Amino acid sequence: MQFHLLRPRQRPFLFTLILMFFLAACNGNEPTPTPTATTAVIAEQPTDTPTAAPTATETAVPAPTDTPEPTNTPEPAYEPVFETAACQFDEPEGHDVTCGYLIVPEDRSQPDKTIRLHVAIFASESDNPAPDPVVYLEGGPGGDALEAMPFTFDDNFAPLLADRDVIIFDQRGTGYSEPSLACPESIEADLDIIDEVVPLEEEIDISLDAAAACYNRLVDEGVNLAAYNSLENAADVNDLRIALGYDEWNLYGISYGTKLAMTTMRDHPEGIRSVILDSPYPLSVSLTEDFPANAARAFDIFFAGCEADSACNEAYPDLETVFYNLTAVLDEEPIVVQASNFFTGDRYDAVVEGTDLMGVLFQSLYSAEIIPVLPQMITDSAAGDYQLLGLLLSNNLTNQEFFSVGMYHSVQCHEEIGFDSLENVVAAVDQYPQIADLLAAPELDFLLCNVWDSGSADATENEPVSSDIPTLILSGEYDPITPPAWGELAAETLSNSFFFEYPGIGHGASVSGDCPQSMTIAFLSDPTSEPDSGCMADMGGPAFAVPSDLSVADLTLVPFSTDLGIAVVEGVIPDGWEEQFPGVFVRGENGLDQTAVLQQGAPGVPADSFLELFTAQLGLDSDVENVGSYEDVNGRSWDLYASTLQGLPVNISLTESDEATFVILLIANNEDEQAALYEGVVVPAMDAIAIGE
Structure with missing residues (x-):
């Protein structure tokens, strides 16, 4: 837990x-x-x-209190130094x-x-x-x-x-x-069993062994x-x-x-x-003792929020029942979902049980951008479509790259677990049987701190x-x-x-x-x-994502110009898409929207070099397939390729002209949108892309 x-x-x-x-x-x-x-x-x-209306409260006292004397602050016997680097x-x-x-x-x-x-x-x-x-x-x-x-x-x-x-x-x-x-031992131990159904007792032992290995290494250092x-x-x-x-x-x-x-x-x-x-x-x-109540509160608010939203409730009726029924099914019959570490490019067949699904929902409630997509993720997963679930699992895997597990253990074992009681934690867990999967192994934190001696x-x-x-x-x-x-x-x-x-x-x-x-x-x-909190009056519940049909008519194109360092590229892009890197535009419709288009141009670079670079850098699921050609309004001939990346459809368009070699890459959320995005985004982009001043 x-x-x-x-x-x-x-x-x-x-x-x-x-x-x-x-x-x-x-x-x-x-x-x-x-x-x-x-x-x-x-x-x-x-x-x-x-909440019916957002409120702000100022804590008032008859008179301001003096800041208390600092604790444990003897005169330092050193001088802190900053070195530029x-x-x-x-x-x-x-x-x-x-x-x-x-x-x-x-x-x-x-x-x-x-x-x-x-x-x-x-x-x-x-x-x-x-x-x-x-x-x-x-x-x-x-x-x-x-x-x-x-x-x-x-x-x-x-x-x-x-x-x-x-x-x-x-x-x-x-x-x-x-x-x-950092504890690579713990990450590696988790990844070693990601594709297995492991009994809880064995999983606890694996976690403790990995923590002990990291602890001993750090102490030896x-x-x-x-x-x-x-x-x-x-x-x-x-x-x-x-x-x-x-x-x-x-x-x-x-x-x-x-x-x-x-x-x-x-x-x-x-x-x-x-x-x-x-x-x-x-x-x-007490983070540990309060965890069951905090998690249950957030789950209840999430399900109530969808039910209170007419569009969400219509698109995803009885969402709470669907979710808990699905966790029960997964406990009996786990599934395998494709997941990736986006940072390293490593891919995994991840076994998903009920406890994993609950963990994904819990972790996803952190993010205001992801909350709106969670009803769709639950409903899709119940219907056997695990694409969104796989993206969330992948996001969690990737975030491990930005976390030092040993620091977590050192702080929590030093100043949290020592003030907690396993008896109180177990009693708190027993109050929320519906999320029992999320609250498995309440003893784990205490056992870890027996291994991780940080005072x-x-x-x-x-x-x-x-x-x-x-x-x-x-x-x-x-x-x-x-x-x-x-x-x-x-x-x-x-x-x-x-x-x-x-x-x-x-x-x-x-x-x-x-x-x-x-x-x-x-x-x-x-x-x-x-x-001034006036802006809070315009805030409401999450804008839950509901199914909709995308058409070319929905897209308004606007010109762009971006400096790639080796050249300035001009072209068109859908209005509202955000440029995250030079020539890289993302739609960002919601927290799981992976739709993106890349438009690049490089004078003097052969087309086959560009294609090789894509293949090497992107880690596509399979070799690119030549699916045809296109002659744009300027008479340039484009080679069209297709592949998939993490299961998502990819279109690559490539042309080599006197001016430069141009490449346009489209990544779509699904095949249903791919055709509309190709016609509405890629074709106009091929017609318009050019080297600018």
Whole structure:
């Protein structure tokens, strides 16, 4: 029974990743920069039923309380150092970023041994930025913040750059920080049995053996796992501010990042101008003991939301019954679904039992973009169509690449499980028999912590944090892991806080829509005033996806021009499709919409080289098949090819002219849409594509 407190990714990355690798190959670059030697210098300061009506509440007290004295903060016997270094991640295009490492003690009570945390400072777009940047605190615990930047920065963080710098770093034990507490042993153990039906007791033993192998390896490497906890993590946050030379900054945490933010507010309040707590995880709650009730609440809200939506209820009647009947069937007769790790390209035959389906639904309720597609996924799966289920399984597999399991174990075993009772967890599980599949093996966390010795936290780590620092608290109605009630609980002891619950969205409210994001930005501008919540009146339940027929008449084409580096390409694209990378456009109709078109042109590159590159980079399911030709309005002859990718239809159109070699790639959600998209998108694109000025 393990689910991590990560911010949701915007959507499954399949084609974003594949096309990014393709573009990197076209330009002769590797997807990930090679590390370079660092320069040791201190950096100068860088320039539940849907709610009837959304409400905002300010926690009021007769008079502001003084921020309590920090705990456990003796005078440091070291000086934190920031060294500039090359960015170890693919830098988002169009942004000025400085990278480096924060060097701090692994254990501040014994400061001789140091560790290195990878840091990225994104410069504000303003000519006169505010002096107080935003520092982002990733979820998990164990989430890798920087590796995901190419996929998340523009949507989630770039809007904050209008007025101030943004600092993002890999917390100790995660991502590109050194040492890494990643546990490939656990991932490999899971993948070894992904295509098998394994008895629960055996699966527990496999998990424990893998955790023990990772633990022993890290200890043999000299890692002090008892030092990887929120107390030391919060000290890292404060040391980063000192090393970078900022007098003040703003903390922005999502999920576990809120627990880290509150720990920092308690222990290091100096220099904190304001705090954003998105999907709060208060120190005083029990994630493990409350998990059954939180999951059941989210499931109930989801099914009630579809039933209350006339279009959803008509398209997917009796959805709750269909879902629970399907889980019962899968427990008796598991199915095999094709799933992939989009990041590595590895493909798997995944056995799906009832517990797996429940896990997919639970994990998917994190994402506001995926929630609208879940009724269709359930209904399709019950009818034997597993395409959407496979995409969600693939998304979960891919997200493992952005997570350091050892950091999760170290933090949770140190400061969560020690305050929990297996007896209480079992009693909580017994109250929700309908989701028993999701709550299997409640003893696993306790057994893992017997293996993973990371010490025990002081009782202070299980007590509410009191502070008068201005704080914005955001929660999502559908959040399955950190319910809105936890946001209200956090607000009770944060005297200058504003709490908002947003309808129709899940985990990570601030990155789940224009309204919460605009309110977040407004709060940063003036954290002592309640942000205008008028936009919440226009928010409702999820816009559940229902079946519809696509026709060419539905498509309006608009011109585009994009600089590929080797050439400027012009052409046409459907209105509203978003350019994620140069020449790569995605429809993004919902969180599982994989529809995308790539339009590229390269002077002097032979057509057969382009085709070979596609075949090598995309990892198509089969060899491309020549299915015909097309002569465009300019008299150019195009060779037409077809294949599939992860079971989705692919069209490739290729022509070699005096001007350049052009390629147009279309990926469709299904064969039903493929024909309409070919006629409405690909044919006009072949007619229009050209090299621009």
